[in-house]
Amino acid sequence: MHLIITDAWLARSRAIHLSGTRLLLVGVLASVFLMLMTVSVYHWLVVAGAGEGGGRLGRFVLNDEMAQRERFMRENLDAMARKVGEMQARLLQLDSLGERVSGLAGVSAIKAPPPAGQGGALIASRSLTVQELDALLRELNIAAEQRSDWMTMVESRLLDEKIRKSMVPTQLPTATGVLGSPFGWRIDPLTGRSALHTGMDFQAAQGEAIVAAAGGVVVTQEYHAEYGQMLEIDHGNGLVSRYAHASRVWVKKGDLVRRGQKIAEVGTTGRSTGPHLHFEVLVQGVPQNPEKFLVAGRDLPNTRSVATKSP
Known part of the structure; x- marks a missing residue:
């Protein structure tokens, strides 16, 4: 690559020849220079807040980023809250099924205490906080463990009953009978x-x-x-x-x-x-x-x- 530099004052010119190695070195130096300039401008606009316009721009960028993060977290919390509601509904279905199965197994079904009476006018709804969602998840985990233990006991009782019946000679010993x-x-x-x-x-x-x-x-x-x-x-x-x-x-x-x-x-x-x-x-x-x-x-x-x- 050839570069020609002309000096109008001295009325002369100079030719510079750049080989492949020199050209690559110049490209790397230029890239590093641009990166340093970009970091300096970002620091001036956002971190240092140089000037009133730069400060406003930096705060706008930070506020927009924080708003996006909060919106993302809120959407995820709302989705998790809906899942928790579905899990609570399924636990109620399991309780209803457990009452029927317990009669077959001859054991007492789990009797959950009735919820405390609540009421009042509906003013407005709001999303659950992380702490509230965590508390609900802990309650669901405890309830699921209780029902798991109870179902294990029912399974054992039904298995015992099945084995007992299979050990009593009630099968006809010939095909014709x-x-x-x-x-x-x-x-x-x-x-x-x-x-x-x-x-x-x-x-x-x-x-x-x-x-x-x-x-x-x-x-x-x-x-x-x-x-x-x-x-x-x-x-x-x-x-x-x-x-x-x-x-x-x-x-x-x-x-x-x-x-x-x-x-x-x-x-x-x-x-x-x-x-x-x-x-x-x-x-x-x-x-x-x-x-x-x-x-x-x-x-x-x-x-x-x-x-x-x-x-």
């Missing part, structure tokens, strides 16, 4: 004499699935002279279900079984006149009428009612 011989006194099919039938006989085809009437642990899996291939499942609290005359067994002693799980197949082993399932329920070793348990399970999910005796 056709009753052949009920619990109680009857004429023994082999001797022709009166005898106590300690269970219920379900008519079923050879090989039909036998399922667990409730969850539990297999405590007996053996061949019995009268019951044939036999299984016993302990459901806890002295409650045991017995399945007899099976042709094939799918579980062994010590296995955990769930409600409705296939545990064996219908057969005619032991003291039997044909394929069927002999089903018993014992409490503390004493035979009970299984129909009481099966009838109680009619309203439970995944259960089937006992069918009447086929003609």
